[in-house]
Amino acid sequence: MTSNERPSQISLRFLAEPTAVNFGGKVHGGTVMKWIDQAGYSCATAWSGSYCVTVYVGGIRFLRPIPIGHLVEVNAKIIYTGKTSIHVMVDVYSGDPKNIEKEQTTNCIIIFVSVDEDGKSTPVHNWEATTEEEKKLADYAQVLMELRKDIHKEHAKIFGEI
Template identity: 40%
Template sequence: MFKTVEESQTQLTELMVPSYTNFGGKIHGGQILSLLDKTAYVCASKHADNYCVTLSVDRVEFLHPVEVGTLLHLYASVNYVGRTSLIVGVRVVSENFKTKEKIHTNSCYFTMVSVDDAGKPSPVPGLILRSTDEMRRFIEGRERKKTNLRFKSEFEKSKKEILSNIKAYDFADENCELKI
């Protein structure tokens, strides 16, 4: 079975209210992360026709602060599918509904896994690609997955080497003070 990107595209719009603010008076990043996760979940579940769980979130970078009183629009699309996993791209735009000014505040990628009633990974439908943008996003998703797997492997190897002889680690150029 295959599905188009459009079949699962999801949009969420929410008014940013004072209870969402941090101590600096801007919308708390954690609040935005929660909305991102909900939007990615809905998009992935619509594609999978199944319950999906978040495996990882890639590159959450807050480009602009979000103000109280603005509308926050979250746009999600399935960019890539594997056998049981999906990469969902989410774009976030804040809108001042009085001035109509729109600001792209961040984009990120969620890796979601479809799970059955026993909590085991279950297959997802393939993805029908209908445009060069969808093809580009699919290829980027595949490369993102490969890069993340490579990074994880290299990091674990590096960590193992460093931790095997932690006393030999050179802290000279680090912003820390040893008190051992």
């Protein structure tokens, strides 16, 4: 399979079940984060063709709660690749299953690294932006990488180097 045939996006759909309820009667934020990680992982591994590990989740925004019983759609798409990393944007939508319309509830960026059987990072296929929207998101991913450098510097001042 060539990198052109590899899927660069994936969608997961399911019903928000009562087992996911929080004390406020909505879907627990931790459950939403699990769904985000699962969709991101599925997208990254399909692209890389190898096992991937989550190395960063950032800018997660909970825009509105998800009611129990809603149809949930979790969309993950690649917005940038490095040598061994895959940057995935994940958007979560939900809505009454009786209606077509869904509202965005959550979004974030996740970075995965492709690893081999020994846990060592391995190269990934290069993803190239082709549409204006993809180019905008790829630029956004690069801006976030620069911002994270400053965050890591500040973190090191307080907690030391890792």
